[in-house]
Amino acid sequence: MTAVADVSPASPLPDDDKPRSLGSGIGGSDRVFQVSATGVGAVVLVITGAIGLFLGYQLIPTLHNYGLGFFTRAVWNPEQNLLGISGVVVGTIEIAVIALAISFPLALGTAVYISEYAPNWLKGTLVALVDLMAAVPSIIYGLWGLLLISPHALYVARWINSYFGWVPFLKVDTDPRAAAFSAHNYVSSPFIAALIVSMMVIPMACAVMRGVFAQAPIGEREAAYALGSTRWGMIRSVVLPFGRGGIIGGTMLALGRALGETVAVLLIISPEYDLKFKPLEIGGITVASLIANQFNDASSSQLSALLAAGFVLFVMTIAVNTVAAIIVNRSRSGAQTDA
Amino acid sequence: MTLLSPPPMPGTSGTGVNPSHPDGADDQPRTVGRLTQDDIASLVAAFVGSLALTWLVYFQLLPLSGKVGFLFCWYAAFLAVYGLVSSFGNPRPVVVDRLWGAAVAGAAGVVFFAVLSVAIYTLVKGEGAWIHGNFWTHDMAGVGPTETLTHGGITHAVAGSLIELAIATAVSLPLGIGTAIYMVEIGGRFSTVVRTVVEAMTALPDILAGLFIYTVLQLGLGFQRNGFCAAMALSIMMLPIIARSADVSLRVVAGGLREASLALGASRWATVWRVVLPTARSGLATAVILGLARAVGETAPVLITSGASTFFNTNPLKNPMNSLPLFIFSSVRSGEPTYITRGFGAASVLLVLVVVLFIAARLLSREKTKR
Numbered sequence: 001m002t003a004v005a006d007v008s009p010a011s012p013l014p015d016d017d018k019p020r021s022l023g024s025g026i027g028g029s030d031r032v033f034q035v036s037a038t039g040v041g042a043v044v045l046v047i048t049g050a051i052g053l054f055l056g057y058q059l060i061p062t063l064h065n066y067g068l069g070f071f072t073r074a075v076w077n078p079e080q081n082l083l084g085i086s087g088v089v090v091g092t093i094e095i096a097v098i099a100l101a102i103s104f105p106l107a108l109g110t111a112v113y114i115s116e117y118a119p120n121w122l123k124g125t126l127v128a129l130v131d132l133m134a135a136v137p138s139i140i141y142g143l144w145g146l147l148l149i150s151p152h153a154l155y156v157a158r159w160i161n162s163y164f165g166w167v168p169f170l171k172v173d174t175d176p177r178a179a180a181f182s183a184h185n186y187v188s189s190p191f192i193a194a195l196i197v198s199m200m201v202i203p204m205a206c207a208v209m210r211g212v213f214a215q216a217p218i219g220e221r222e223a224a225y226a227l228g229s230t231r232w233g234m235i236r237s238v239v240l241p242f243g244r245g246g247i248i249g250g251t252m253l254a255l256g257r258a259l260g261e262t263v264a265v266l267l268i269i270s271p272e273y274d275l276k277f278k279p280l281e282i283g284g285i286t287v288a289s290l291i292a293n294q295f296n297d298a299s300s301s302q303l304s305a306l307l308a309a310g311f312v313l314f315v316m317t318i319a320v321n322t323v324a325a326i327i328v329n330r331s332r333s334g335a336q337t338d339a
Numbered sequence: 340m341t342l343l344s345p346p347p348m349p350g351t352s353g354t355g356v357n358p359s360h361p362d363g364a365d366d367q368p369r370t371v372g373r374l375t376q377d378d379i380a381s382l383v384a385a386f387v388g389s390l391a392l393t394w395l396v397y398f399q400l401l402p403l404s405g406k407v408g409f410l411f412c413w414y415a416a417f418l419a420v421y422g423l424v425s426s427f428g429n430p431r432p433v434v435v436d437r438l439w440g441a442a443v444a445g446a447a448g449v450v451f452f453a454v455l456s457v458a459i460y461t462l463v464k465g466e467g468a469w470i471h472g473n474f475w476t477h478d479m480a481g482v483g484p485t486e487t488l489t490h491g492g493i494t495h496a497v498a499g500s501l502i503e504l505a506i507a508t509a510v511s512l513p514l515g516i517g518t519a520i521y522m523v524e525i526g527g528r529f530s531t532v533v534r535t536v537v538e539a540m541t542a543l544p545d546i547l548a549g550l551f552i553y554t555v556l557q558l559g560l561g562f563q564r565n566g567f568c569a570a571m572a573l574s575i576m577m578l579p580i581i582a583r584s585a586d587v588s589l590r591v592v593a594g595g596l597r598e599a600s601l602a603l604g605a606s607r608w609a610t611v612w613r614v615v616l617p618t619a620r621s622g623l624a625t626a627v628i629l630g631l632a633r634a635v636g637e638t639a640p641v642l643i644t645s646g647a648s649t650f651f652n653t654n655p656l657k658n659p660m661n662s663l664p665l666f667i668f669s670s671v672r673s674g675e676p677t678y679i680t681r682g683f684g685a686a687s688v689l690l691v692l693v694v695v696l697f698i699a700a701r702l703l704s705r706e707k708t709k710r
Contacts, residue, residue: 036517037517037520037521037525040513040514040520041522041529041530042533044514044533044578045537047514047578048536048540048578048579054554054555055547105446106450108446109446109450110446110450110451112443113443113444113446116443117440117443117444117447129454131701133454135693135696136457136458136690137635137664137693138636139636139664139686140457140461140686140690143461143682143683146671147464148460156407159408199457230433230436232440236439256542260546262544262545262638263642263664263668267672287544288639291550295553306550307554310544310547310550314544317543317544318539
């Protein structure tokens with residue numbers, strides 16, 4: 001201490017004793033690094049942003065050529081150059097919603113089973129199986145659906161038609177009790193396509209739900225058991241309310257995937273471009289399968305119409321995914337208890 | 340616990356030692372979740388009883404047929420019988436618990452049955468094709484539509500897939516990881532924009548990537564339908580996936596490591612190159628494998644950008660180039676039985692490829708969590 005006290009008055013020039021500036025000296029290599037990394041980020045931004053802008057830009061020539069009726073007409077007739085996407089968009093939503101109605105209970109049940117019921121030695125295998133199911137290419141689900149599921153789904157569709165045909169949208173324009181079973185009325189229907197799409201989206205929804213269920217606070221689980229709850233009572237009062245954000249978010253992520261599915265729908269469905277609400281009946285279309293069907297012999301104005309239809313699909317998908325991400329993130333933060 | 344052990348002697352409570360069990364051997368925790376005899380008996384009885392009942396009513400008494408309908412009815416009957424049997428000796432909450440347990444297990448059973456049936460059906464249906472040696476060594480050049488399965492193979496599709504994947508990886512790997520480095524290591528307001536756009540692009544439906552490349556490269560710049568265009572479309576699909584998962588794995592690198600490196604006088608570039616990237620190596624590898632697994636099965640983009648050739652072609656810039664998903668799609672669309680079998684053979688190869696990539700990704704990420 002005394003040594004320090006001796007030194008400081010001895011320094012002859014106090015003006016030299018300024019603090020060294022920290023952190024401002026970026027060396028040459030760092031500057032290169034910073035600039036090039038920013039450059040890569042900018043390039044990726046430009047590429048990805050360009051796709052969105054490019055698709056959106058196609059709305060201008062499309063609206064110029066086909067007018068606002070492009071959104072309201074339900075016809076796709078390239079010969080007469082009369083195009084409209086309302087039937088296509090409705091078909092896309094119809095298939096996605098049916099797929100969701102089938103996949104939601106199955107995904108929820110699977111997630112609850114894995115996180116709450118499965119024995120510990122089995123849990124890892126089941127989680128891997130669900131993840132693997134998500135990685136299986138959609139073309140393989142398409143084959144499976146076309147050749148294995150479709151022949152059976154036919155009879156399910158007929159059964160629904162004969163007993164619930166009085167519900168308007170479950171009706172098929174054929175006599176279900178006719179002597180000869182007219183199978184061609186039931187094949188290639190939006191219902192069968194939705195069945196295959198639902199298999200594809202189950203793993204996504206299930207993975208999100210399971211992830212949230214696994215975070216349900218152990219203290220609250222034990223509290224429920226300690227109050228005499230059965231296992232299902234614990235799940236209903238602790239796990240499901242805690243995982244509500246994950247359930248909604250996972251379902252919406254699945255919806256986003258179901259909207260954009262191409263190949264499986266393309267393999268199954270027989271294209272029909274008008275506005276109809278008969279999912280059990282042959283014929284239907286989605287935006288993605290419309291593009292795959294029509295891109296090859298489209299004129300340039302029709303091509304921009306296809307791109308504009310693609311843009312509508314893109315906007316729908318982004319909106320659904322963004323909302324899903326917000327819901328999932330919100331449910332994870334701040335939902336923990338101190339138990 | 341305390342219900343099972345005898346009440347402690349007066350005066351000893353609070354010491355924490357139970358005098359009647361000095362060794363503590365009997366003092367084992369009761370297993371909570373074990374099934375009682377009644378649980379097992381009700382389950383088995385309901386299972387067998389509902390099977391017999393459904394068989395009798397469904398096939399013998401009612402004019403019904405069809406396996407799907409039988410399974411549905413059996414499951415419904417099972418739930419009904421199970422609920423009834425349980426309600427004899429149990430209170431309502433137990434009955435509800437058992438029924439919901441059966442419903443949940445049923446849903447899981449359907450899903451896992453579906454997964455296994457997808458895999459097994461593909462492999463079995465494809466066996467007629469992949470059992471022959473020529474399937475692995477030949478291409479489809481000059482093979483007529485009615486030729487037997489001992490002619491032709493998928494080497495052109497496998498080679499095409501590998502070449503397209505290699506080009507797509509060469510494009511999207513540096514860009515994806517570079518973007519992740521930018522987002523994590525440089526940051527700033529601009530990086531938030533980049534992150535938002537990259538996240539949005541993961542939602543891009545696959546067919547639009549193909550249509551974009553088709554319009555810009557093929558109609559706009561005059562490229563032919565070839566492997567290069569297909570690879571570009573695939574790299575558009577891979578880029579956001581790689582960037583996003585690489586972003587996540589770079590973000591979890593401990594900040595202390597970076598600070599230690601900087602404090603030792605390393606430049607930021609040296610810190611990223613020698614500390615951050617090696618630490619996140621397995622996570623980055625997982626990111627790339629996830630991108631590959633997604634891209635290898637993408638059908639819609641290659642369908643639009645590359646023609647389905649029948650011959651072996653290793654030049655991505657000239658002539659159409661086939662790939663596995665495209666081969667499967669065009670084979671099945673042709674409707675010819677031998678072609679469908681070949682399609683299933685190619686689907687088996689694709690499935691095995693995806694599973695291998697997937698297992699590699701899991702092993703890598705497990706390595707990371709161990710460390």
